[in-house]
Amino acid sequence: MSKKIVLPGEELSTAEEFEGRENTFQDDGIVFSDSIGEAEFDSGNYEVKVKKAKPLKIFTPGTKVYAVVSAVRKNYVLVSMREAYAGTEKRVLTRGSATIMVSMIAQGYVRDIRDAFRVGDIIVAEVEAIKPYGVNLRTNKPDLGVIRAYCSKCRTPLHMVQEKLMCTNCGSVEKRKTGSGYILK
């Protein structure tokens, strides 16, 4: 049995060589695939069928996104999205970057956005909205926020010690909007 990935309308064989089975159609003596999937050529039985590929699920509002903070502005931060999950199921990211507005960062009021995020921080966020001109994320839930932060003075990863973020290298103490999954403790 040989296999190959095929697209809808792709020619598989002549009807003389292989008889078309599931997810194929025949036209003028040629067998075609009608789906995206894996064509299986069974040369013992002279049959070809296509096993449909699982549809790719893209990210949607509510999906969790892992991202890196790329810029901190006065009223929003820009992040570069790396991976998306709905529960444990991986989702396909169809965009690269996203925005978190200051009002969507924490449950309380954020006076200085740099007390919540710094460039290079790794965060977990939730997709709030996907619009033609951009993706908005939120971190205003206890489990969302920074999961790995770097010292703004010496770039050492910060440890969470008694609910404070401390640099074990230079002693700097910093603030972030951390998520419950903060990595270094």
Ligand SMILES: [Zn+2]
């Ligand atoms: Zn430091």
